[in-house]
Amino acid sequence: MPDQTPTTPRLKIENQLTAALDGDNLANALDYISFMRARGISPENPDSNVFMYRHECVCVLVEYPVDNVPGWTIFMGDYNSALTRSDYQDFPVDASVRAFALAHLSTCGGCGCGFQPGRRISIFGEQRDNLCTSIIAIRNPDAEELELVKQLTEVWRHSITDAYESVMAEKAALKHNQWPSVRDIGAQTGRSLGKAFAESLILEFRFTPRHRCANSAISLSGGGWVPNSWQQLPLALRIGSNSRFEALKGPAESWTAIETLKYQARVTYHVEMTINVTANTYSVTVWMPDAKGVIDAPYRIAEDFPFCVDIGDPAIPPITAIDTIYLGPGLGVGDFAYIISNFCVLSGA
Numbered sequence: 001m002p003d004q005t006p007t008t009p010r011l012k013i014e015n016q017l018t019a020a021l022d023g024d025n026l027a028n029a030l031d032y033i034s035f036m037r038a039r040g041i042s043p044e045n046p047d048s049n050v051f052m053y054r055h056e057c058v059c060v061l062v063e064y065p066v067d068n069v070p071g072w073t074i075f076m077g078d079y080n081s082a083l084t085r086s087d088y089q090d091f092p093v094d095a096s097v098r099a100f101a102l103a104h105l106s107t108c109g110g111c112g113c114g115f116q117p118g119r120r121i122s123i124f125g126e127q128r129d130n131l132c133t134s135i136i137a138i139r140n141p142d143a144e145e146l147e148l149v150k151q152l153t154e155v156w157r158h159s160i161t162d163a164y165e166s167v168m169a170e171k172a173a174l175k176h177n178q179w180p181s182v183r184d185i186g187a188q189t190g191r192s193l194g195k196a197f198a199e200s201l202i203l204e205f206r207f208t209p210r211h212r213c214a215n216s217a218i219s220l221s222g223g224g225w226v227p228n229s230w231q232q233l234p235l236a237l238r239i240g241s242n243s244r245f246e247a248l249k250g251p252a253e254s255w256t257a258i259e260t261l262k263y264q265a266r267v268t269y270h271v272e273m274t275i276n277v278t279a280n281t282y283s284v285t286v287w288m289p290d291a292k293g294v295i296d297a298p299y300r301i302a303e304d305f306p307f308c309v310d311i312g313d314p315a316i317p318p319i320t321a322i323d324t325i326y327l328g329p330g331l332g333v334g335d336f337a338y339i340i341s342n343f344c345v346l347s348g349a
Contacts, residue, residue: 008037013049016063020070028146029072033061035150039157056082056160058153060134074141074149075106075134076156080262082163083156084123084135091124091159098124100148106137120296127290166212198321201275205343208268215241216338220275222321234307234319235275235282239263239338247284247302261286261299270295272346275322280307 017029036042041053049061060075082088093101101124108118108130118130141149207218219236238246238255243262246255263269270287284302287295307319325343 009046011043011049012047013043013061013063017061017072020063020065021072024143025071025140028141028143029061032074032141032146032149036153039154041153041157053157054160054164056080058156058160066139071140074136074138076136076138076152078133078135079119079121080260081135081156082159084121085163085262085264085267088159088163091155091162093124093155094151097148097151097155100145101136101152102126104136104138106132106134108132117297120290163212199276199278201277201322201348202272202346203275203344203348204270204272204346206268206341207271208339208341209239209263209265210338212243212263212265215239218271218325218340220273220322221324222277222319235305237271237273237284237301245284245286245299245301247282247305248308249302250306250308258300258303261288261301268341277319277322279304280319281305282307 011033014030014033017026021029036051036058039053041051041058043050044052051058051061057078057080058076061072062075063070063072065071077083083091105123105128109132111132118132120127120129121131121135122128123135136152138145138149201220217233217236217238219233221234233248236248238248240246240255244257245261245263246257248254249256268289270289272285273282274284275282281304282302283300283304286299286301287297288299289295
C-alpha cells in the first residue's frame, strides 16, 4: 500500500539556498528553516520567503551574494513586531541573546523599501535611531551563532503568542459603553454650532488607547448629526480590532491606511486631521511622541481620502460643514477605550 503520509511542500527559498550554498553554510540555512517549521513558523505560501507566526512576521530569509561570495541573511522582525511595543520592553530575554540581537540591529541603508529614513525603535530596553524596517540582520551564522538565532527566534515567537493571548483576554473583558459620545467642536473652540467650519478644518489632538483592540473610531460630521453604523461614517480615524490605525476611504475601498501603524496600549499618539469640505476629502497623520513628548517621523494614515457620502441612504445628510466630533461608531466599545487630550483647531474656514 503506498505511503499516505502528507509531505510538506518544498519552499522556493529552500531551492534557492540549495542552488547557491554548500557545506556548513547550506546545512545551517536548511537546519534553521526546519527549526522554524517545527514550531509553526512558516511562509503563507511556498513561493514566499517571509516566515510568519500568528499573522506576524518573524523573519525574512534572503539568498544573495556579497562581493560575488554566496551567502544568506536572516532579516528578523519589522516595525510592528510585538517586541518593539512599549508593554513588551521588559520581555524576559537571556543576556547573551539580548547582546547578540543588539549587536545585529540593522540601520537604514536606503534600500528603497519605502521607509527611508529609518525609524526610532525601542527593543530589549534600548532605544536606537534610524533602524531599518527589518530590525535585525544576521548573515551567514555559523553553528554557534545559529544557536543564538534559534533562541532569539523562540523569544520572538513567545512574544507574539503572549501579545495575541493578551489581546484576546482584553477583548473578552471589554464591555460595550453607551453610545454615542458627541462633542460639539464649538465647545472646544468657541465657535457656536451654527457657525460650522464650512470649507476647511485642521485639528490636532493627543490620543491614548487603553487597549490593543479598541475597535472604535474618531469621526467628524456636520449639523450635529451622528451615524448609527460603520457604513454611515463620513470620515473617520479607526482604532481597529486588528490593532492598526486606519481611515475610511469612500464606500468602494472602505478601511485602509497608506502607511501601516499598529497602535500600542497606554502609548500616547499625536494626531492631525485635515478636512476639506469643499473637495470632500480629508487626510490623517499620526506621530509617535517619545518619552519627552518629541514627535517622531510621521505615519500617513490617509491623504486626500474621499468622504463616504454616496451610499444611497436618503436619511444621511450631505456633509456641507463640520461641527461635530464623535467617539465610537456604535458597533465599537465607545470612548472608554481611549483618552483624547489637547484637542485644538489649528485653522478653519
